[in-house]
Every structure is written in C-alpha cells, then in structure tokens.
Amino acid sequence: MYKRLLTTLLFASVAAFAQGSSTAPTPAQIAAHEVTHLTKLLSLSTPQQTQATAIFTTEETAILPLMASFKTARTALTTAIEANDSATIAAETTEIGTLTAQEQLARATAEAALYAILTPTQQTSYAESLDHGRFEHRTARHGEGH
Numbered sequence: 001m002y003k004r005l006l007t008t009l010l011f012a013s014v015a016a017f018a019q020g021s022s023t024a025p026t027p028a029q030i031a032a033h034e035v036t037h038l039t040k041l042l043s044l045s046t047p048q049q050t051q052a053t054a055i056f057t058t059e060e061t062a063i064l065p066l067m068a069s070f071k072t073a074r075t076a077l078t079t080a081i082e083a084n085d086s087a088t089i090a091a092e093t094t095e096i097g098t099l100t101a102q103e104q105l106a107r108a109t110a111e112a113a114l115y116a117i118l119t120p121t122q123q124t125s126y127a128e129s130l131d132h133g134r135f136e137h138r139t140a141r142h143g144e145g146h
Contacts, residue, residue: 027057027059027060027064028053030060031052031053031056031057031059034052034056035053035056038052042118042122042125044122048117052114052117055110055113055114056114062106063107066099066103069099070099073095073096074096077096080092114126
C-alpha cells in the first residue's frame with residue numbers, strides 16, 4: 001500500500017533534483033510515470049497507455065486538493081493535542097478519516113477502471129503482482145505519515 005507513495009515521493013525527489021527546484025510533479029507527470037511502469041510490467045498497448053494515462057491523471061487530479069486538506073487537518077490536530085482540546089481532536093480526526101475515505105475512493109475507482117481495460121492475461125499478471133506486493137503502492141494514502 002505504501003509503495004505507490006514511496007514511488008511518487010521518489011519520483012518527485014528525482015524530478016525536483018533534475019530540475020533544480022522543489023516543484024512537485026503534476027498529476028500528468030505522476031500518471032505518465034505510473035503508465036511507464038505498468039507498460040513495462042504488463043506490456044500495455046498504445047491505446048491502453050492512453051486510457052491508463054487518462055485514468056491516473058483523473059485520479060491524481062482528484063487527490064491533489066486533498067493533500068492540502070490533510071496538511072491543514074494534521075496541523076490542527078497537533079495543535080489540539082498540545083492544547084488538550086478534546087473537541088478539536090475529535091473533529092480533526094474525523095476530518096482526516098473523511099479525507100482518507102475520499103482518497104481511497106479515488107484510488108479504488110482508478111484501480112477498477114485500469115482493471116477493466118486490461119486483457120485477461122494482463123489481469124492475471126496484475127493480480128499476481130498485487131499478490132506479491134508489487135502494486136500495493138497503487139492504493140497508498142498520501143495523507144499517511146505526513
């Protein structure tokens with residue numbers, strides 16, 4: 001589950017270092033990276049690559065605004081913990097739970113769309129990769145650990 005997050009962070013770090021800036025990758029860049037990886041593993045056809053790019057760009061575009069909300073909620077939670085403010089602790093943990101659910105919905109929707117465009121042979125390979133943890137990262141939560 002956390003491998004995608006690590007892959008995304010690694011890609012962001014490499015991209016930032018290569019560009020000499022700390023700019024995070026765009027949803028399209030993240031999608032392109034994911035499609036490149038999937039193409040190598042599953043031998044995606046050109047039409048599948050196009051579809052997968054659209055799927056992952058949509059996914060990352062939906063998740064991007066959640067990241068700022070995660071950061072805000074985590075900061076507020078830390079402040080509430082330090083102030084021993086039970087009401088705010090409850091509110092912020094509920095907010096983090098809601099944001100996590102929204103992120104997981106976006107990721108699961110993308111997973112379902114990806115699976116639908118794969119051939120039966122690719123689906124089998126993809127499932128085997130999931131069984132071996134290779135694609136656990138596809139459902140990683142950006143909000144975790146930040």
